[in-house]
Amino acid sequence: MGTIRELYTQVIMDHCQRPRNKGELGNADLKEHLLNPLCGDEVTVYAVFDGGKVADARFEGRGCSISQASASMMTERLAGKSREEAKKEIDDFKAMMVGEREFPETEDLAALQGVIRYPSRIKCAVLAWTAFGNGLDGGDGS
Amino acid sequence: MYVALNPKRVKIGGGEEAGDRSAVYDAVMIRADFPILARRIGGKRLVYLDNAATSQKPRQVLDALGEYYEEHNANIHRGVHRLAEEATAAYEGARQKVARFLGASDATGLVFTRGTTESINLVAHAWGRKSLGEGDEIVLTEAEHHSNLVPWQLAAQATGAKLRFIPIREDGTLDMEEAGRLIGPRTKLVAAIHASNVLGTINPVEKLTLMAHEAGALMLVDGAQSAPHMPVDVAELGCDFFACSGHKMLGPTGVGVLWGRPEILEEMEPFLGGGEMIREVHLEHSTWNELPHKFEAGTMNIAQAVGLGAAVDYLDELGMENVREHERRLGAYAYRRLLEIEGITLYGPAEDRTGLVSFTLPDVHPHDISQLLDEEGVAVRSGHHCCQPLMRRLGVAATSRASFYLYNTEDEVDALVEALVRAREFFGAFA
Numbered sequence: 001m002g003t004i005r006e007l008y009t010q011v012i013m014d015h016c017q018r019p020r021n022k023g024e025l026g027n028a029d030l031k032e033h034l035l036n037p038l039c040g041d042e043v044t045v046y047a048v049f050d051g052g053k054v055a056d057a058r059f060e061g062r063g064c065s066i067s068q069a070s071a072s073m074m075t076e077r078l079a080g081k082s083r084e085e086a087k088k089e090i091d092d093f094k095a096m097m098v099g100e101r102e103f104p105e106t107e108d109l110a111a112l113q114g115v116i117r118y119p120s121r122i123k124c125a126v127l128a129w130t131a132f133g134n135g136l137d138g139g140d141g142s
Numbered sequence: 143m144y145v146a147l148n149p150k151r152v153k154i155g156g157g158e159e160a161g162d163r164s165a166v167y168d169a170v171m172i173r174a175d176f177p178i179l180a181r182r183i184g185g186k187r188l189v190y191l192d193n194a195a196t197s198q199k200p201r202q203v204l205d206a207l208g209e210y211y212e213e214h215n216a217n218i219h220r221g222v223h224r225l226a227e228e229a230t231a232a233y234e235g236a237r238q239k240v241a242r243f244l245g246a247s248d249a250t251g252l253v254f255t256r257g258t259t260e261s262i263n264l265v266a267h268a269w270g271r272k273s274l275g276e277g278d279e280i281v282l283t284e285a286e287h288h289s290n291l292v293p294w295q296l297a298a299q300a301t302g303a304k305l306r307f308i309p310i311r312e313d314g315t316l317d318m319e320e321a322g323r324l325i326g327p328r329t330k331l332v333a334a335i336h337a338s339n340v341l342g343t344i345n346p347v348e349k350l351t352l353m354a355h356e357a358g359a360l361m362l363v364d365g366a367q368s369a370p371h372m373p374v375d376v377a378e379l380g381c382d383f384f385a386c387s388g389h390k391m392l393g394p395t396g397v398g399v400l401w402g403r404p405e406i407l408e409e410m411e412p413f414l415g416g417g418e419m420i421r422e423v424h425l426e427h428s429t430w431n432e433l434p435h436k437f438e439a440g441t442m443n444i445a446q447a448v449g450l451g452a453a454v455d456y457l458d459e460l461g462m463e464n465v466r467e468h469e470r471r472l473g474a475y476a477y478r479r480l481l482e483i484e485g486i487t488l489y490g491p492a493e494d495r496t497g498l499v500s501f502t503l504p505d506v507h508p509h510d511i512s513q514l515l516d517e518e519g520v521a522v523r524s525g526h527h528c529c530q531p532l533m534r535r536l537g538v539a540a541t542s543r544a545s546f547y548l549y550n551t552e553d554e555v556d557a558l559v560e561a562l563v564r565a566r567e568f569f570g571a572f573a
Contacts, residue, residue, distance in 0.1 A: 004517040004568075008510075013572035039509050040539045062539050064509035065569075121206040124509065 007118065008065065009113035016065040017106070021058045021075035028058075032135030036127050038120070041067055045131045054078050054086060059128050066112070066121050071128030073108050083136055090133045097131050154211075156472070166464045166471075172550045175200040183256045186519030189554045194339050194367060194498050194545035195523055196389045204394055206452035210445045218444055219418060219435075233444050236451030237434075240399055243454045244384060250404045253434040256448050257398030259289040259365040262333075263439060264400055265362060266293035268410040270331075276302035279328040281359075283316055283345070284535050285307045285338050288528040290364040294333065303325030303330065305437040310535065314341035314490035319352060329359040336368035339570075340527045340543065341490030342473065344368070349381045360406065366390060371469055371496055373462040376401055393450035394458065396443040406434050414439035438503075465548045469497030472546045476555045480544075483562055489541060498526075498545035503513035503562070506569045514565040520558055 005104040025031075025046035033044045041063035048056045061067075074093075078086045093109070095101035103110045115125045166419045173179050176198045178415040181188045190198060210232060216225035218233050234249075241249035255261045270293075281296050284307050300303050300428045306329075308321045316334075325332060332354040337344050352359040362383040368374055369384075370391035376384045381404075402410075412419055412430055412517070416439035421429045457465065473523055480524050482484055489500040502508060508524035515522055524542045526533045533539060544558055 004514060007513065008568070008572075010572070013569075017572060038525065040530060040533060041509070042539070064507035066509075118513065121509075121513070 006114040007121075008112065009111045011108050012065060012069040015069035015072040015108065015111075016066055019068055021056075021057075021079075022060065022072065023058055023064075025056060025058045025059050030132070030135040032131045032138070034112060034127060034131035034134065036063070036067070038123055039064070041124065041127065043067065043071055043128045043131055045074075045128055047132070047135070049083075052057040052082050053091070054081050054138065057132075061128075064108055064121075064124050066115055067124040067127050070112055070125045073112070074128050074132065077109065078132065087133065087136055090129045093129050094126055150267065156281070163262040163441050166467045167460060169295065169468065169549055169551050172460070173551075175202065177201060177204070177548055179477065179549060181522075183254075186516065187517075189520040189547060189557045191544040191550065191554065192307075192521045192523045193370075193550070194390070194527075194543065195549035196395070197370060197392050197547050198549070199392055199394065199449075200456055201479040202456050203394065203449050203452045204423070205451045207394060207445050210448045215445070217418035217441055229444060232451070233450045235456075237449045239451045239454045239458075241401070243374075243400070243458065244369065244386075244401055245377050246401055247377060250433050251402045251407055253384075253400040253402065253407070253437040253440055254503035255398045255400050256396060256436075256443070257389070258287075258364060258385045259293075259397055259398075261383075261400035262290050262362070263293045263363065263512065264413045265383050265385075265402070266297040268413045268437070269360075269406070270294070270303075271300060272411050272431035274298075274303040274330055275447075277328060278303040278330040279306050280304070281306045281308060281321075281324050281329050281332045281354075283314075283334050284310050285341060285343070285362065285529065285532045286333075286335055287315075287339055287366065288530070289366070290333055290335060290362075291531070300369050304328075310341075310343075310532075313314075313344045313492070314338070316343075316345055318346065318349065321350065323348075325353045325357050326445060329357045330353065331362060333362040333364065335364045335547040337364075337365075337496045339367045339498070339545075340488065340500050340529050340532055340541065342495040342500070343490055344372075344494060344496060348379055355380070361537075367496065367498075372466040382406055388446065388450040388453065391450075394443075394446040396452050399450075400437070405435055407437070412439070413437055413455035416440045463525035465529060468548055469546055470495075471552075472550055472552065472555065475552055476544060476546065476558070479559045481554055483550060483559065483566070486562075488501075489536060497547070497550075498543060500541040500543045502538060503566060506565060510569070511542045511562070511565055514568060515558070515561045518557070518561040518564070520561045522558070 028046035029049045030047040035042045043061035046058045047054050057078045060069040075079050096103050103113045156229040178198050181192040214228040216229040218230040237249045241252040306324045309317045360382040363381045369386035382403045384401045386399050389395040419439040421431050476499050485504045489501045512524040522544045525540050
């Protein structure tokens with residue numbers, strides 16, 4: 001199978017065209033910029049921590065539908081997570097994108113499952129997540 | 143040694159029997175020489191429109207590679223046995239063919255490299271490191287491929303020379319007035335892309351050469367997108383260096399060309415050291431082989447060079463004037479058809495284009511366009527096309543690019559346009 005409709009699902013297109021948490025975040029504790037050298041797309045992720053947990057996560061940038069939808073989903077998933085939990089979410093997601101872990105069946109993230117079939121697009125899907133992971137590694141957080 | 147193209151296929155000025163309405167030759171018959179063009183992608187016929195990235199290879203080139211390995215393979219120049227003689231003759235024969243193809247008076251200045259990138263790096267090292275210094279300037283254009291930009295950034299860092307850039311105007315052509323102001327007594331080299339891999343512009347490199355020479359500077363022409371698509375004559379261009387890649391002109395990957403004026407190459411330091419490029423080696427020092435071998439260290443991509451020779455035979459048989467005319471018509475047809483799509487932006491000049499068109503659609507990212515077109519068997523390139531500074535100048539992160547070659551047809555342009563219309567409908571349905 002693997003038709004294009006399995007890649008561009010309603011969920012992905014919804015996140016892409018109505019992204020959640022898109023926009024710059026002033027006074028962010030975490031701010032990380034990353035470029036996808038493949039296509040020149042770029043993303044900046046922001047987070048504010050409160051009590052050791054992500055109080056607000058946002059992203060800004062331009063990119064294809066996969067990268068935009070994935071970034072949008074990420075901001076939703078990381079909200080309320082501690083740094084360790086966020087790190088685990090990111091690692092888990094990357095494992096899903098290389099087929100080493102099952103996608104959660106009932107959540108938006110499952111819509112990204114179809115991307116695995118298109119290896120050149122996996123980089124698009126993990127761009128924002130990698131940026132956030134880099135921010136967690138480099139920044140001093142809350 | 144190689145299967146010749148059937149000359150009947152070339153019908154200059156003809157077209158009645160042609161499958162293609164405006165043919166200078168029968169592109170449909172030409173296609174039969176390219177096995178890969180019969181491939182199907184997910185049940186759809188392949189419409190290969192990524193020729194600026196790499197061209198497909200005709201049977202004649204594939205056969206030349208096979209024949210070389212099956213019958214003549216040996217290392218060249220030093221063996222005194224039959225195979226070594228044959229392999230050397232095939233390799234040097236290819237050099238002669240390519241030199242003739244590019245209008246060089248002889249093959250002394252024709253150096254085989256891995257491709258355009260290596261050719262330019264060779265000049266940036268072997269000429270640049272010796273000849274550049276503080277206060278010197280290298281004049282490039284804003285539209286350079288990274289392969290004719292980054293080597294000069296490195297050379298500038300190493301020598302203290304400065305880079306200057308000829309701006310492009312809104313229509314994608316070079317601002318020649320500004321070029322006149324930029325090229326001056328400090329200029330040591332002008333290096334410019336002959337045909338843009340993004341805009342389809344053909345730059346006036348002859349004029350730039352005159353300006354460079356008047357200022358006492360050398361001229362390098364990046365011919366990666368010109369040599370495969372139009373007649374090139376280095377003697378007429380008057381340039382000092384010309385670089386191109388075999389794989390973009392029907393040849394195998396791994397082989398490219400640097401042509402340089404012999405008297406300049408003679409003065410240059412070697413690029414890579416090792417076997418073959420030497421004359422006499424002592425423990426502490428060495429002397430260099432004669433041109434062009436001085437720049438061909440180690441075992442070269444022999445089979446690939448032989449394959450490039452076969453590619454040049456094929457192009458000669460078809461005639462580069464015919465190839466250019468076929469692509470000029472196809473490029474103009476594509477430009478016109480694409481403009482029918484509502485909201486589309488096309489980049490580069492409206493006239494005097496090569497056979498490629500870069501475009502963006504509102505609300506559909508180029509990457510997504512590529513993906514949807516792939517679903518229909520249409521292969522285009524989306525991205526920055528190794529021209530990040532030019533993309534910034536155009537104010538986009540990426541474009542999609544359809545690039546044509548001698549075997550593409552108007553039917554394929556139609557397939558592209560129809561697939562694009564469906565892509566827009568597909569994305570529009572979610573909005």
